[in-house]
Amino acid sequence: MAARLGLNRRTLISRSMIALLAVPTSRARAEPAVIKVGYLRWAVRRPTISLLDKPASDNGLAGARLAMSDNNTTGRFLNQQFDLLDVPIAAADDAAQALETLAQQGVGLIVTDVPAQSLLALSAAAAQHQVMLFDVGAPDDALRQEQCRANVIHVAPSRRMLTDALGQYLVWKKWTRWVLAYGAHPEDALLADAYRQTAKRFGARIVKEIQYKDTDGARQTDSGVVQTQQQMPVFTQGLPDYDVLVTADENEVFAGYLPYRTWDARPVVGSAGLRAVTWDPSSESWGGAQVQDRFIRMFHRRMTPLDMQAWTASRMIGEAANRSGTGDAATIVSFMKKPDFAVAAYKGEPLSIRDWDLQVRQPILLSDGRNVVSVSPQPGFLHQVTDLDTLGVDRPETKCKLS
Amino acid sequence: MKRLIAATLALAASQPAHAFTAYTSNERDNTISVIDLDQMKTVRTIPVGQRPRGITITKDGKYLLLCASDDDTIQMIDTTTFKVTGTLPSGPDPELFALHVSGNPLYVSNENDARVTVIDVNTRKVVAEIPTGVEPEGMAVSPDGQTIVNTSETTNMAHFIDYASRKPVASTLVDARPRDATFRHDGAEVWVSSELGGTVSVIDPKTHQLTHKIAFPVQGLRGDQIQPEDIQFTHDDKLAFVALGPANRVAVVDTATYQVKQYLLVGQRVWHLAFTPDSKYLLTTNGLSNDVSVVDVAALKVVKSIPVGRMPWGVVVSPK
The missing domain is CATH 3.40.50.2300 (Response regulator)
Known part of the structure; x- marks a missing residue:
């Protein structure tokens, strides 16, 4: 059997970690570790052809909110608390300034829903403050190639x-x-x-x-x-x-x-x-029905692909914090970058991070707007490491140099 | 011809007078299939509520209890008249449940609500709601009745709940999307399957520590096709059977060495398992091939495939 080197699930938890995984609930509680997550988002929305596709004002943000709620339910058992700080920015505003403000509030992890040029500016500012960015809004391949950055994890799939x-x-x-x-x-x-x-x-x-x-x-x-x-x-x-x-x-x-x-x-x-x-409101396989129900109950609308991307970014942060048992942003990020890190996102396979360009590898749904028609990778498109790497630029072709 | 008669006689002789009845919940056509295990065939189909999933039977064998998930209720079905005679207030989206070893109360995981609902089966009233992780799934009661275990699919934990106080006392992180929790009959270990992690975690229920982790490499199958679901132990606890979902196999694990002895090829997307009370047969529900595979436990061979309703999910065998 071909070992799935990129995401070897067998070693998801190493032996050395086993000791810290059982958590007594009844012990006297210290102050919870607080993990602050920023959410920087472009407040300007383009018009859509169909009225049905008109985005809600909290498109994306709602997904992050749901994930933070999920993280906090788990955090209750681990004495961890997750806070989301939402910063809407208009096109003309200085996104970098918003990042500075978040960094001063002790935020080390920021989910960004901004276009490519803003993301590059944010990356430069983030480098000054050891902040990690989670891109959920920019699909540009250049950001994963020549313009890749060591402090940007791309949760949004590339074009x-x-x-x-x-x-x-x-x-x-x-x-x-x-x-x-x-x-x-x-x-x-x-x-x-x-x-x-x-x-x-x-x-x-x-x-x-x-x-x-x-x-x-x-x-x-x-x-x-x-x-x-x-x-x-x-x-x-x-x-x-x-x-x-x-x-x-x-x-x-x-x-x-x-x-x-x-x-x-x-x-x-x-x-x-x-x-x-990355998501369709009709997807019900692999536990999808549950997250759809939870989302609709909380926000009274259906879950969009951008919501799912923000959910995934925020759940990755939660998963890494839960399993590493820390609230420290740098430790959370280094845990997330380990080859055996994986997160479940209702797509039948765990998602993980490609180490050559920090792109999240993930199955992609094909939707006709009513139903999920298929899920790629398709049968027969094989890969020596994981079939998920048949989607997007693969390791041998990458032009990304992470410093 | 002689040989045929001999074979027929041998077959007849090998059919003991067990007269057991099995019931499968069929998620897609809102029915329960009733299987006569003497004839090894479906003899009746009972219409029930929407999206039937978790299924169990009361200790006296009089009622089937069934999670009608989309109706947000648990139905009680009389096993003599095959009629729905009552409901239990389950809370929203009940998926799986476990009866206490004494026969009462019932512990229900509410998948949409991050809680476990405790129901008194006699008074049909909710007696407690216990907050737990995101997407609660598997439920198990320890053989001594003192510990209840609930798994949560998105929190990725096994939560240990104290019977008397109804409070969670510890939570153990396991691999991604934990599904089923099952105690050994001697209570020494609880095993938890992780659907996306592809593993079974063995936990010491006294210390709540992980003691072993079992993987299921199958030649020629990708790792993501191996999704452990239900776990069942033989009465002597020597063997464990683990359903592997879309791998279309049941793994047979030696509980002394934690090694997989054998993989049994069954129907497609094997989900839940149940032994006959005499431990002679193991039944598996196969969601995508709409059938039940019958495993001869002594021979470790699949001996029969029984067509049932659409997308069979859970299975229970009457104790009678």
């Missing part, structure tokens, strides 16, 4: 992990002739590039690329339905024979209008139709 997850499924379906439709935002160019690499890696063929040039996106209003019904068939007219329309549209400008409106009768995937996500 390549998402496109690989979707690409594996399309190849498994033998839908290997793709038309790639990408938008005019810079993120769309990055996402399109990830699809090109995915196609190359798994043997799919991009038979044609088309670009949707508008960036503002006339949202569907009174006359919009009529307009999009005309525009979308024309946009997808005259293509060579293909199996599936792959869309790269991170800012929700056009992809959401494509299903049922393409010139040819073809399925739409990527930014609409079948999407690669």
Whole structure:
């Protein structure tokens, strides 16, 4: 049997640790160890094509809150207390200043939901204060490659992990002739590039690329339905024979209008139709029903992928604190970076950290918005260490140098 | 022809007069399958509440107790009329439970609520609620009745609760997503399975310390397919049987050496286990193949597969 070197579960708890794991509940209590976790988030939200996708004001934050509540339930047995400090920042604000303020309050661990440029600025500021960042909002591959940082753990999957997850499924379906439709935002160019690499890696063929040039996106209003019904068939007219329309549209400008409106009768995937996500409110396998119930009871809405990413980051902190028996941020981080650290996140396999770029390896769900259609990695995509490493940039290809 | 007759006679002779009845809770079609173990087949299907999971039987064999998780209740089913005759106030989302060795009370893990509900089965009233870890799951009562163990799937602990005071006295961290807790019949150890950790933790219930950890490497299977669930000991405590979920196998563990002696191939996603009262057979519920595998315990061989309802979850054998 191939040992799963990256996450050898057999040694999850080393022998030397066994002694401290049994905790008497009734002993006289000292003051609990307090673990302060910051949450820095971009308060500006982009508009969405579907009204159903309009994000709640606490999108992401709610996931962190649930995880902290879970951590505190466990902490009760271990004399640990977890506090969440929420700092919303507007686009123009200085994120670094917010970090300084948190650091002065004794926060050593910060979950960040900010775009790539802000994250790099935060990383520089964090280095001054020995603060560890947990990225839940920036999917940029560059942050895991040339621009990787030793004080940023990426809980959000990279674009390549998402496109690989979707690409594996399309190849498994033998839908290997793709038309790639990408938008005019810079993120769309990055996402399109990830699809090109995915196609190359798994043997799919991009038979044609088309670009949707508008960036503002006339949202569907009174006359919009009529307009999009005309525009979308024309946009997808005259293509060579293909199996599936792959869309790269991170800012929700056009992809959401494509299903049922393409010139040819073809399925739409990527930014609409079948999407690669870290979570779906319909996921009920592997105990998922429980976390969905808990989330809905607490926040009266459904749990989004961003909520799950923030939940996972906060649970990783809780798990490392529980098992290392400490409230010290540096010790928690070094425990988390050990090769046998793993956290359960309702996806059937434990999640762990890739040591070459600090990316969290994780299964990726494929959702049609109603149900989980599949979960990648797909059968047959094998890896010598763990099949999870068939998603995203692998160790031999990495350009990341962690100092 | 002679040989056939001889074989038939031998088979008939080997069928003892055990007349045991087994019951499986079928999570997906809201039924209980009733299995006649003489005929080795499903003889009746009882409609019950939504998402039936944990199932047990009262000491006198008169009632089945069933967690109807999505109905937030425990149903009592008369084993002679096969009718639902009452309910117990279980608290939200009951998943698993254990009867005290004396037959009363019932300890229920409320998966959505981070608590254990204690119910008096005779008065059908809640007598206590005990706060525990996140997503409580497995429940076990020590043979001397003094200790109750509850596992919590997201807190990753086995919580030891004192019978008399109904207070948690200790918590032991185990590997990821602990599911089942089972005491040896002599009470010397409690074994806790970890679904995602892929291990069984052996804990000394006196010191609450971890003493052994058992792994289940199966040739040709990825580690993540090995997900230990239910654990059952033979009456003499010499062997333990561990259901390995999507590995589609039951591991047979020598309790003296903690080594896996053998893997028995059963149906798909094997979840819960139950012995017949004479210890001759072990039954396994196989959630994805919708059947029950019957293991001959002495021979360590799977001898029969019995079709039941959709997604069988729990199984219990009548003591009669």
